Amino acid sequence: MFEGWDAVALARAQFAFTMSFHIVFPAFTIGLASYLAVLEALWLWTGREVFINLFNYWLKIFAVVFGMGVVSGIVMSYQFGTNWSAFSDKTGPVIGPLMAYEVLTAFFLEAGFLGVMLFGLERVGHRLHFVATLMVAIGTLISAFWILSANSWMQTPAGYALNADGQFVAADWLKVIFNPSFPYRLVHMVLAAYLTTALVVGAVGAFHLLRNQNLAGPRVMFSMAMWMATLVAPIQIIAGDQHGLNTLEHQPVKIMAMEGHYESHSDGAPLILFGWPNQSAGKVDYAVEVPKLGSLILKHSLDAPLAGLDTVPRKDWPPVPITFWSFRIMVGMGFLMLGLGLLSLLMRVRGTLYEQRLLHGFAVAMGPAGFIAVLAGWITTETGRQPFTVYGLLRTAESASPLAAPAVGSSLVAFVIVYFAVFAAGIIYILRLMAAPPHPGEQGPSHDVPTRTAGITPAAGVTSAAGITSAAGAAATEGAVR
Amino acid sequence: MMAVDIATIWAFIIAFAVFVYVVMDGFDLGLGILFPLFPAKADRDVIMNSVAPVWDGNETWLVLGGGGMMAAFPLAYAVLMPALYTPMIAMLIGLIFRGVAFEFRWRTTQSKRNRWDIAFAGGSWLATLAQGIALGAVLQGIHVEGRHYAGGWWDWLTPFSLLTGLALVVGYALLGATWLVLKTEGELRDKAYGLSWSLLFAMLGSIGAVSIATPFLHIQYAQRWFAWPNVILTAPVPIAVAAVTILLLRSLAKRRALLCRAWDQHVSLHRAAEHHHLAGGLAGEQSDLHAVRRRRAGAAHSRIYGVGLLGLPRQGEARERISLMPDKQNPGRSQRPLAQRLLWFAALWLLGVGTVAMLSFGLRLWLAPK
Numbered sequence: 001m002f003e004g005w006d007a008v009a010l011a012r013a014q015f016a017f018t019m020s021f022h023i024v025f026p027a028f029t030i031g032l033a034s035y036l037a038v039l040e041a042l043w044l045w046t047g048r049e050v051f052i053n054l055f056n057y058w059l060k061i062f063a064v065v066f067g068m069g070v071v072s073g074i075v076m077s078y079q080f081g082t083n084w085s086a087f088s089d090k091t092g093p094v095i096g097p098l099m100a101y102e103v104l105t106a107f108f109l110e111a112g113f114l115g116v117m118l119f120g121l122e123r124v125g126h127r128l129h130f131v132a133t134l135m136v137a138i139g140t141l142i143s144a145f146w147i148l149s150a151n152s153w154m155q156t157p158a159g160y161a162l163n164a165d166g167q168f169v170a171a172d173w174l175k176v177i178f179n180p181s182f183p184y185r186l187v188h189m190v191l192a193a194y195l196t197t198a199l200v201v202g203a204v205g206a207f208h209l210l211r212n213q214n215l216a217g218p219r220v221m222f223s224m225a226m227w228m229a230t231l232v233a234p235i236q237i238i239a240g241d242q243h244g245l246n247t248l249e250h251q252p253v254k255i256m257a258m259e260g261h262y263e264s265h266s267d268g269a270p271l272i273l274f275g276w277p278n279q280s281a282g283k284v285d286y287a288v289e290v291p292k293l294g295s296l297i298l299k300h301s302l303d304a305p306l307a308g309l310d311t312v313p314r315k316d317w318p319p320v321p322i323t324f325w326s327f328r329i330m331v332g333m334g335f336l337m338l339g340l341g342l343l344s345l346l347m348r349v350r351g352t353l354y355e356q357r358l359l360h361g362f363a364v365a366m367g368p369a370g371f372i373a374v375l376a377g378w379i380t381t382e383t384g385r386q387p388f389t390v391y392g393l394l395r396t397a398e399s400a401s402p403l404a405a406p407a408v409g410s411s412l413v414a415f416v417i418v419y420f421a422v423f424a425a426g427i428i429y430i431l432r433l434m435a436a437p438p439h440p441g442e443q444g445p446s447h448d449v450p451t452r453t454a455g456i457t458p459a460a461g462v463t464s465a466a467g468i469t470s471a472a473g474a475a476a477t478e479g480a481v482r
Numbered sequence: 483m484m485a486v487d488i489a490t491i492w493a494f495i496i497a498f499a500v501f502v503y504v505v506m507d508g509f510d511l512g513l514g515i516l517f518p519l520f521p522a523k524a525d526r527d528v529i530m531n532s533v534a535p536v537w538d539g540n541e542t543w544l545v546l547g548g549g550g551m552m553a554a555f556p557l558a559y560a561v562l563m564p565a566l567y568t569p570m571i572a573m574l575i576g577l578i579f580r581g582v583a584f585e586f587r588w589r590t591t592q593s594k595r596n597r598w599d600i601a602f603a604g605g606s607w608l609a610t611l612a613q614g615i616a617l618g619a620v621l622q623g624i625h626v627e628g629r630h631y632a633g634g635w636w637d638w639l640t641p642f643s644l645l646t647g648l649a650l651v652v653g654y655a656l657l658g659a660t661w662l663v664l665k666t667e668g669e670l671r672d673k674a675y676g677l678s679w680s681l682l683f684a685m686l687g688s689i690g691a692v693s694i695a696t697p698f699l700h701i702q703y704a705q706r707w708f709a710w711p712n713v714i715l716t717a718p719v720p721i722a723v724a725a726v727t728i729l730l731l732r733s734l735a736k737r738r739a740l741l742c743r744a745w746d747q748h749v750s751l752h753r754a755a756e757h758h759h760l761a762g763g764l765a766g767e768q769s770d771l772h773a774v775r776r777r778r779a780g781a782a783h784s785r786i787y788g789v790g791l792l793g794l795p796r797q798g799e800a801r802e803r804i805s806l807m808p809d810k811q812n813p814g815r816s817q818r819p820l821a822q823r824l825l826w827f828a829a830l831w832l833l834g835v836g837t838v839a840m841l842s843f844g845l846r847l848w849l850a851p852k
Contacts, residue, residue, distance in 0.1 A: 064585045070538045071581035075574045077548050081563025082570050088563070089629055092556020099549040107542045115535030165629070167556065401564040407635035411571040418575050422582055422601075429589035445588075 002409030008400045010408040011083040014415060016382075018075050020375055021419050025069030027374045030144055030190065031197025032062050033137035036117075038224075040130050049440065050216045056121075057217065057438035058201070061430055063118050063445045068426050075415075083408065087389050087399035093169045094160055094176055095150050102146035110139035118445050141190065148189055152182035154390050155381065156250045168390070180250050184243040185381075191236045192377065195337060196370025198228035202340075203367025206360035208437040213354050217438035222363070223353060226344035233337040240334065241297075247384075248298055251391060253312055254384030257323040259294055260284045261308040268292035269306035274328070277320040282310065284324075318386045326379040333373035340366050492554035496547055503543035505657070510537050512658020514580050514606020515651055516677065517599065525670050526599060532665040534584050541577065557629060564631040565624040566616045569638055573612035579605030607651065614650030618643030622699050642695055649688035656681040660730075678734055682727070689723060 002010065036058055043051035077099065080088045088096075116124060116132035124132070159175025160168045170176050205222030208215055248255045256262075260272045262282045271294040275287035295304040309317055340362060347353045385391050389399045510533040520526055533540075551559045563570060583602035590598060619638035626632060659681050662674035697704035707716045 064589060067538070067582055067585045070541065071578040074541060074545055074577055074581075077545050078563065078570055078574060080552060081548065081559045082567050083564075085560035085564045085631070088552050089556050089560035092552045092559060096549060096551075096553025096556060096559075100546065100553045103542060103546045103549050107545060108539070111536075111539030111542045114538065119535055165557075401560075401567075402630050402632065403564055403567060404635055407567055411567070414571065414575060418578060422578055425586060425590075426582060429586060432589070 002406045005405040005409060007403055007405040007408050008397055010405055010412055011400050011403070012396065014408060014412040015079060015083060017412070018072065018079065018415055018419070020378075021423060022069070022072040022076055023374060023378055024371050025065055025072060026140070026144070027189075027193045027196050027371065028065050028200065029062065029069050030140045030193035031195075032058060032065065033133075033140045034194065035197055035201065036062060037130075037133045037137040040133050044126060044130055050220050053217055053438045053440060053442040054221055056442040056444040057433075059118065059444045061433050064426055064430055064433070066114065068423060072419075072423075083401050083403070084389070084399050085401040087394065090166060090394060090399075091154075091168050091390060093167055094153060097170075098146050098150040098153070098177070102143055102150075106139045106143035106146065109142065110136050113139070121444055144190055144193070145186060148186045149177050149179070149182050152185045153177075153179050155179075155185075155385055156181040157390050157393060168393075181243075181246055184239070184246045187239050188236070188243045188377075191232055191239055192370070192374050194228065195232050195236055196374055198225045198232065199337065199340075199363075199366050199368075199370040201225040202229060202363045203365075204434045206363035207434070209354060210357060210360045210364070212437070215437055216440075217442075219354050221438075222360075223348075226341065226348070226353065226363070229337055230341035230345045233334065233341040237334055237338060240331075245298070247381075251384065252307065253309070253316065253318060254323070254381070255298065256307070256309045256312070257318040257320045257384050258327040258380060259298075260287070260320065260324045261294070261306060262320070263310055264306065264308040265295070266305045268296075268303045269294035269298075269308075271297060275324075277324045279317070279320055316387065318384050323380055323384045326376040326383070330373050330376035330380060333369045333376065336366060336369060337373075489554065492550065496550045496554065499543050499547040499550060503540065503547060506540040506543060507537075508654045508657040509533065509661040510540060510658070511580075511606045511610050512654035512656065513661065514602050514658075515610060515655045516658045516662075517603035517606070519677065520670070520673070528666055528670060529662065530584060530587065530602070532661070537581070537584060541581070560629070561624070561626055561631050562620065565633060566619055566638060567635055569612040569616040569619065573609045573616070576605040576608030576610075576612060580609065581605070606654075610651050610654050611647040614647035615639075615643045617650065618646030621646070621696060642699060645688075645695060646692055649685075649692050652681060652684045652688045656685050675734065678730075682730060682734070686723075686727065693720075 036055060039051050039055040039058070042048070043055060080095075113132040113135040116129065117136050120132065121129050153176055156179050157168070158179040159170060159172035161171040163169050201221050202225030205218040205220075205225060208218035209222055212218075244255065244258075259269075260275060260277050261269060262277070262284065268291065270289040270291045272284055272287050272289045275284040275289070277283075278285045292302045295306055296302055298304075298306065309320070343359055343362065344353065347356045347359050353359070387396050388394060389396050513529050513533060517526065517529070520529060548559075579601040580603075583598040583605065587598035587602070615638060618640070622640060622642050624631060624633055624637065656678065659674050659677040663671055663678060666674065697707060706712050
């Protein structure tokens with residue numbers, strides 16, 4: 001099997017597959033961790049029971065999602081070496097430290113406080129537990145910071161030098177970390193994570209409102225989620241536009257692929273709304289376009305000239321059809337989110353936020369929209385960087401491990417089978433948790449199984465093992481004892 | 483003296499990460515390995531819960547090892563990972579199955595729970611075997627040309643790597659068994675004691691087999707191990723193994739693992755604190771009630787006393803009171819302080835190093851006098 005296949009293509013398929021599965025979980029946990037921190041803060045502040053019920057309700061879902069994020073993340077961190085060893089060799093001195101910092105600053109923080117967050121509400125006192133929740137939320141954000149810095153460096157490399165072995169080495173760490181596209185990407189991704197979470201929370205709230213409009217929990221979470229959509233969706237569109245302008249400056253070829261601009265336009269490029277990019281012919285078939293609008297959006301001038309892919313050697317072309325369409329899917333989702341936010345605002349002003357069944361149905365349908373947008377966005381930016389892993393400097397074909405196609409093919413098949421089996425089960429469990437509405441006296445993960453109610457070993461594990469293991473855990477325990 | 487440069491520091495950091503990973507995740511992988519031997523659902527719940535809050539922290543060390551290696555030794559990382567492709571992928575898949583089982587087994591309906599128990603046990607076996615095989619594959623050497631791995635994708639599979647794989651399974655299983663001794667009580671703990679005995683001897687056998695096989699892999703190993711002055715560094719290892727084995731045998735014979743003393747204290751402390759709480763702060767005078775409780779704890783429900791409290795408010799006070807209380811079940815038990823035990827251990831180690839150094843030095847003078 002796989003004898004005649006291209007090992008690099010298989011390795012790319014494997015990375016794309018495992019990465020796509022992985023990104024879904026962090027996108028959700030980044031948003032959910034912050035949402036949980038907000039819920040707990042509101043509970044501590046107002047003392048309203050509905051907030052702690054919602055907190056415990058979403059904490060159970062968080063536990064499942066976080067576990068899946070951890071295990072799919074370990075795969076990512078080792079795949080750089082197993083499948084992209086030439087890339088690891090060349091960029092390790094730059095990318096490696098960024099990932100090591102992620103582990104040291106973010107993962108240990110999360111891991112140290114996660115046990116307290118999941119199992120400790122009744123044991124460590126409410127304020128300390130809130131600190132733990134806050135630490136986990138901050139940990140997820142720090143993690144996003146480092147990993148997006150590493151990715152952005154691959155998109156817009158800066159602050160590096162080449163050594164005698166052909167390796168990239170850091171000449172200026174500040175320039176490496178804060179490379180040109182990093183601030184835009186970080187804002188865009190964190191907002192995307194928040195929006196994704198808001199849409200899921202809103203969909204769950206709307207789902208239960210469709211059944212019963214008088215439940216306190218669904219009303220509160222639906223209202224909170226719709227505020228988030230109303231406020232963040234427009235900001236996200238602006239952030240995305242700014243990110244696009246930044247990309248035009250540093251990765252113009254990616255913009256050409258996103259816009260389907262095979263040809264150069266000397267006086268005002270059109271905005272191609274839809275069409276089918278024909279890579280071999282070098283033009284967009286069946287194009288529906290608005291004249292001059294492309295230049296207006298990208299250059300803020302109707303007649304500004306825009307270069308096309310015809311100015312770029314063919315061997316440096318990204319796979320335009322994928323980039324083109326994934327970009328449109330992302331943008332489409334973004335405008336649907338904006339629509340949901342505005343519609344909910346209208347209903348809120350009219351005072352029918354909790355009664356309008358059509359709005360609730362729309363919100364339920366939009367539940368997975370955030371994930372679709374996140375995936376489409378990442379596909380846009382990652383395929384738009386092709387055929388390079390480090391933009392303009394290191395080709396994808398030169399990055400791969402010297403592996404035989406059957407080896408990569410078998411691992412790809414194994415990952416596909418395992419991921420669909422395992423993560424499908426996880427998603428079913430999450431949906432099952434979501435299908436029941438939050439009820440008064442909702443219990444967290446430590447209480448929904450009888451053995452844990454007895455206060456068994458989870459706490460013991462944290463107390464004694466954390467003392468041995470990590471400083472973060474030890475600090476948590478120490479704080480816990482006081 | 484060896485120059486201390488950034489590479490050396492990183493080598494120590496990574497060695498430390500791997501060491502901590504093996505010890506910490508070894509416990510919970512070992513539990514997965516032992517899982518088939520504990521068919522009762524109640525036992526399995528206790529076993530899983532004993533590591534549920536810490537397993538992801540333990541695996542973070544694995545990510546640090548990988549990330550640190552990519553950062554500090556990208557060439558080694560780039561050569562090793564493709565060479566270990568199949569074991570690495572197997573390890574990752576094993577870790578997925580066992581990692582998700584921690585949450586999933588609580589989310590499924592009762593009748594189907596066994597499915598994730600199988601995933602937990604099977605994933606732990608697979609990941610451990612793969613780690614051991616990877617270690618063996620590195621020890622036996624890999625084919626490198628230029629800056630790339632140049633071997634095939636089945637090069638790692640040899641009798642030696644399979645031996646190291648099985649040896650690691652035994653080692654982790656022993657860690658898991660002693661963890662259960664540490665963390666549980668009652669019948670579960672009795673069973674863990676029994677397992678620790680047989681696993682200890684199995685591990686000694688594995689250590690012996692791997693130690694005998696290694697010098698025959700490459701002549702360099704034998705040269706490095708037995709040449710002066712390296713022997714100063716290698717000789718204490720078997721002596722330390724012997725010392726730790728004796729300690730463990732002693733503790734097992736007294737039905738008390740080395741660390742377990744501290745744990746006993748901890749458990750009784752928790753009980754006392756509970757009484758302290760219930761009885762309005764009169765824990766010190768409630769020893770009869772305590773004894774009743776303990777006797778009852780010996781029965782079926784005892785295992786739920788595998789408890790430590792995350793936020794025990796009066797731990798400091800309780801500790802003082804408790805340490806003064808006579809232990810009624812084991813009157814002869816001594817409570818040596820931790821520092822004393824550590825000192826003893828350090829002394830033993832130094833003695834071992836000193837003895838071997840002198841012996842080798844004498845041997846050298848006798849063989850090649852100058």
